[in-house]
Amino acid sequence: MRRDGSPWGYRAGRSVVHRMPAGLKLLLLLALSAGAFVPYALLPAALVIAAGACAARMTPAALFRGGKGLFCMASLVILCRAFSIPAAEGAKALLPFLGFHRAGFFEGLLFACRMALSFAAGALFYSTTTMGALRRALGSLERRLRPSGRAPFSLGFCLMLGFIPRFFALWDESALAWEARAGGKGQRRLFFLVPQVTARMLYAAAATAQALEARGCE
Numbered sequence: 001m002r003r004d005g006s007p008w009g010y011r012a013g014r015s016v017v018h019r020m021p022a023g024l025k026l027l028l029l030l031a032l033s034a035g036a037f038v039p040y041a042l043l044p045a046a047l048v049i050a051a052g053a054c055a056a057r058m059t060p061a062a063l064f065r066g067g068k069g070l071f072c073m074a075s076l077v078i079l080c081r082a083f084s085i086p087a088a089e090g091a092k093a094l095l096p097f098l099g100f101h102r103a104g105f106f107e108g109l110l111f112a113c114r115m116a117l118s119f120a121a122g123a124l125f126y127s128t129t130t131m132g133a134l135r136r137a138l139g140s141l142e143r144r145l146r147p148s149g150r151a152p153f154s155l156g157f158c159l160m161l162g163f164i165p166r167f168f169a170l171w172d173e174s175a176l177a178w179e180a181r182a183g184g185k186g187q188r189r190l191f192f193l194v195p196q197v198t199a200r201m202l203y204a205a206a207a208t209a210q211a212l213e214a215r216g217c218e
Contacts, residue, residue, distance in 0.1 A: 007066020074112035081108035
């Protein structure tokens with residue numbers, strides 16, 4: 001079974017969003033992620049992300065690919081905010097031991113929407129920006145601020161950002177391998193995927209460190 005790209009993976013294109021400077025896109029990512037949690041900024045942030053996704057020709061399925069765990073956590077938050085055991089004061093009693101909070105439900109739903117927007121902003125950024133372009137943009141800025149010829153902060157920051165899509169890619173590959181061996185899609189697969197992906201991430205980090213040492217990076 002083949003999947004159309006891994007979550008948060010770069011997708012080549014020539015759209016307006018692809019051609020924007022990497023540093024500007026990083027600032028927009030930070031602004032949109034913060035705006036999703038600011039009152040009255042949720043709707044404008046959602047409109048900007050939707051416009052960017054349309055310009056980059058990304059479908060909602062591609063924008064939220066890999067977000068199953070996030071949505072499960074958001075659903076759990078909604079349930080915890082909406083229901084109480086036993087029924088607390090101010091809650092509508094559904095059963096003698098179970099109460100429903102209308103305000104809590106909408107608060108949980110709002111939190112889930114904010115988390116989804118932050119996830120979508122990150123997906124849009126990684127899908128249209130290469131780490132090389134971001135490294136050059138941040139390195140140029142850092143060398144202007146510190147004219148020493150070296151840019152350790154930009155290198156470390158880009159390495160940190162680069163490991164996020166790598167995690168999604170390794171998880172996707174491991175999940176495909178598990179399904180190819182008829183492992184199923186139940187919760188039992190987590191006992192296989194979590195240790196394997198963790199080991200592969202540690203191996204990737206060690207390989208990156210060795211590559212940097214071989215190139216004389218401190």
